[in-house]
Amino acid sequence: GGNPQATIIGYDMKMSVDQAALINGTSSHVLDYDDTLVSFLGHPSVTLFPSLLALSEWHGKSGRDFLTAYLVGLQAGGTIGVCAGLDHYMAGWHATSTLGHLASAAGCAKLLGLNVTQTQNALGIAATQSSGLKRVFGTMCKPFHAGRSSQAGLMSALLAGNGFTSAEDILEGPQGFFQVLKGKVNEDVMGLLGLGWDVVNISQKYHASCHATHSPLEAAVEIVNSENIPLEAINKITIRSSKMALDAAGKEIPSTGLEGKFSIPYCVANALLRGETGTQAFTDEKVNQSEIKALMQKIKVILDPGKTALEAHVDVETMDGKKFSGFSDILQQIPPLSIKKDRVGKKFLDLCGSYLSKKKAEQILRKVQTLENMSNMKQIAEELSTPASKRKSRG
Template identity: 35%
Template sequence: MARNTSIPADTSAPPITALLARFTATHPSRGWSDAVEREAQRTFYNWLGCAIGAARHEAAEAAVAAVQVLQPAPQATVLGRNERVDIASAALVNGISSHTFDFDDTHLKTIIHPAGPVASAVLALAEKNGQGGRAVLDALVLGIDVACRVGNTMYPDHYDRGWHITGSTGMLGAAAGCARLLGLDAHRTAMALGIAASQPVGVREQFGTMTKPFHPGGAARAGLMSALLAQAGFTASPRALEAPRGFVQVVSDKRAWHEVTDELGERFEISFNSYKPFACGIVIHPSIDAATQLRERGVTPGQVERIELRVHSLVLELTGKREPRDGLQGKFSVYHGVAAGLVYGRAGEDEFSDAVVNDPAMVALRARVQATVDDSIDEEAVHMTAVLKDGARIEVRVDHAIGSLQRPLSDAQLQAKFESLVTPVLGAARAAEITAACGRIAGLADMRQLTALCRPGA
């Protein structure tokens, strides 16, 4: 028996699978502005630092142990570690580690973290094939464009249903990027996208656990395998994205097809990428920014009677954990973020360690943070009031946090972030070498020149 649906199927959708495939396969190398090229380099550099930084995290340790059960061939580097594994496993593990600290890039229009799935897949493939930096940057820009354009088409409905949009669009970006590296024609690229469309990864219930960073890793592996299958002649529906029972219409009631087609090949979504200064969910960043401003104005935890926040409802929906029990849960607690900002003046990975989250002083300060929903306030904003024990009230309003498109991290700030992540794993000298190599990435003839630097024993 046929069942009714709330939104009728759209039988007149444009052929976005074919359009995106042709775009991916035929767009000229370096066919964009200097500004887009700069963001591609910054995106890769930021992703690499995040992946190396978490190389020794227990999530990375578990992932490496799991893939080694498969006895993988040593085809590609696990960043920040001495192990080399097959390219699918490298895509998985590097995707996991790049998102473990929740410190990676964010396409703010959709809250997609686009580099994790795409860069993890294309670097593994490029390393195996000995391809150069120019090809990797091309694949990164085009793969991110595919993922984010499809995300634009569905957001926020798809996200509000509970999908983790980084994983559930990332497999498309990874498939596109790898198809580009493999030199697939438009038809086989469409097949790669079609295969990937049957593999969306991730639901938001997993936030605060190791399975959240699994999502970009799983998407990277799925996209890579989709491209390899298509290269070998495996087939899929040529309308896998737009058909009435295709990916977009199955997982979303919003179907803004023009988001795929508008200015395709002229406007690149990587231009709207941002880089986190704080190692946690993006919606906490305005509150941390405000708390650090309180600290800069001389407010100390001992003076505080309470801190009042007015935030958009999404902030508490995503990061409303009042009593986080470990570092991963702390990344989804606006209360802990505020406490970290006030106590430390920063919120890097150290401030989200298990020890800091469970520090009695931090627990006590979190209890004095009160958050109220006010949907007249934008998702990117916060209104904070510190009520002091002497009765004084100090207000801070943040409309756009540091790291946003309106207040982007400078190259120097991005380098400082990279060094803070990589130095504990590989040492300061190696971090400097990797920075220099990333600065000339477009001219690298073989990406193995870079990945060799990313192994401790190299």
Template identity: 35%
Template sequence: MTLNRRSLIGAAGLAVTVPALQVARAAETAAPAAKSTTPPPPVTKILARWIQESSYDALPEAVRREGVRSFLNWVGVAIGGSHHETVDIAVSALQPFSGPPQAGLFGRSERFDIMNAAFLNGVSSHIFDFDDTHLKTIIHPAGPVASAILAYAEMKPVSGKDFLAALVTGIEVECRIGNTVYPNHYDAGWHITGTCGPFGAAAAAAKLMGLNDEQTAYALGLAASQPVGLRESFGSMNKSFNPGRAAANGLFAAILAAKGFTSSDRMIEVRRGWAQTISTKQDWSQITDGLGTRYESALNTYKPFACGIVMHPTIDAAIQIRDADHVKPEEIRRVDLKVHPLVLELTGKTAPKTGLEGKFSIYHAAAVAFVEGAGGEKQFSDRAVNDPRVVALRQKVFPVVTPGIDPAQVDMTVTLNDGRTVHRRIEHAIGSVETPMSDRQLEAKFLDLADGVLPQAQAKRVMGLCWSLPDLASAGDVARAGVPGA
């Protein structure tokens, strides 16, 4: 069942010849482009038509397979995060105001109306920062889309094939829109998962609801009116709020549009529309080129480490040195890291006090990897962040911004107390497009996340349903199987 990612990309009509993050950030130093006087193409209508025309049968087999992997990974992280304090607070706050009990929450017994269920599963799936990542934009694609349409699928039966087609369609829409404005939009301070996620959720929900072209364009327009999330929220509960709210906002948009609630059918592209309001960059070809033949979902990646993606090379290097070179934490005098500017911009917290803050500390990431030899959710807990051994070692971590280092790379030199040095340079960390997690590794991650939440037999049953998604008569069976006692 292990995939060859390069074969997968080729089957989807893609060719990756350089690291995806390097391409995505290449425009960072370029001067802002002058506003074009050429009218933009009608991308809102183009997307609306394509959403209607997309289908399970039209998807390349490799893209279907990656869609299933995305879904499996999302279900695993949603189960794993279901009893985090963040979710407990959100459930307690929203329960008195919930409507009919239409949909469940992974790992919990409570049921909510589909809008609140979409929000809560979206929060749960992102709280560990362990969900999937589209490296070209740093969007976490599945959370907003899957959270929205699985809640809908519990209320209105949907076949597994139709669900998978809608999931891939939603991921494609949000990532293409993200490509259009990245990195300028992200650099301005927007959390791109929260701003592009409503488009993905709205597109997928519109697909399942059978909206026509006009209604779908209105759903996209209503999604455009609901961007959510600022990067200042990183390291707090608010970060996971963003994909949860994006899921609910997109579902909300499609439900309104289905009843005839109107919007502009040019909301994405026009002068005072979404893209030109929230970004200084608009590359419309990123939406239109290869639509339906080149799939962004084939570039989705899955995290082996529960933290910001730019820290993964450092954790990978530290674990390699710890295990292969038998370096013990107490033997380390200093750890020098050569990194891209984005690493310190996103993960420069020098003294995190909570697990959520630790997910954005390159100092903690390096230290905990040496101390515990791992980078899962347990290594980004309040316990790990305040472990005296980790606190002491992170004082010896010295990241330096270095020309020629890509965001997906790190150059690590460890100096030992006896003067010896050990070196690692990571070009492609595990979990990247070039070094993807295998199916077996995804399964191990899933079961580890479910441990303590669901009995192992039940977790394996849910995992089996995820793998067999295209064959299910009702996609909602996955949600129903993922609650305690099912």
């Protein structure tokens, strides 16, 4: 476990700061229920929160320090993501991991107060470690990517702060990040720096599956509910999605709960049949039930070259030949902050419900919602540490 420097969330346990980032980052992505940022090409917070929490606890940083570093890391990751572009993602790189290394390094560099040269080195150290292949989606390696990127970014900043060096042009230089990992140098992006914050464009998840499943899921449910179509009356459902969506969530016949999270047919069938899209929907048993497989056989997902992101067009045809159509673009449906705050709060309490008492969960939520006023992040770390005696029984 190393030196007891930082809390392991949910346990009365501390480990070294880098191990805490790895474990908390991995566990935070296991459910695939975390936020998405288009410019980041993936899930930013799961790479930033664990490393910044561990480092803040270790150094006794304030909530404002933590949030400032989070914004810096998020902005750095999003900006590099725009430069990398879809070519990077479509080549097979898991951007949450590749860009997460850099975002975590940038955020930790800010939290540690590194100078420009040290920050360049931190990014260089992180970039040369950057990896993560999409081939492992639907396995335990995907959440491991998140934890590893958070850990690597933290270690990169610590190394740079102690004089460790790397290439200063690691992003745009010959045989650097962009050239090797199928990115590009986008000069237009440079002119946009400082004009806005990516944090306002974060999209939260309200279904515990890959974000590429959300648009077809919501469009199909809207059609069936608004038209009062009995499930037994459905002849077929045709979903038209982008290459990006199919690349991420194109598993046609999942056999495990993890694979189900990356299967558009399963996620649509599950939402229609059961109406529950939270964590309990993604077990091995539920993915393999005969009734869900029967409905999945009626669902066909096809590539629509005209679609470029996570939007989806859905057609439902009934046994008597009637056709109904719908469209959804989940990433364009970001609600106002007040509504988002309420929905995220309810989601948090729901996820904690089987683990913490309602009183304890509400106490943590209140402190998180006023994090900018916290004088020392050790306070929130202590709240997130839960002795076994205070946890709800899961048996």
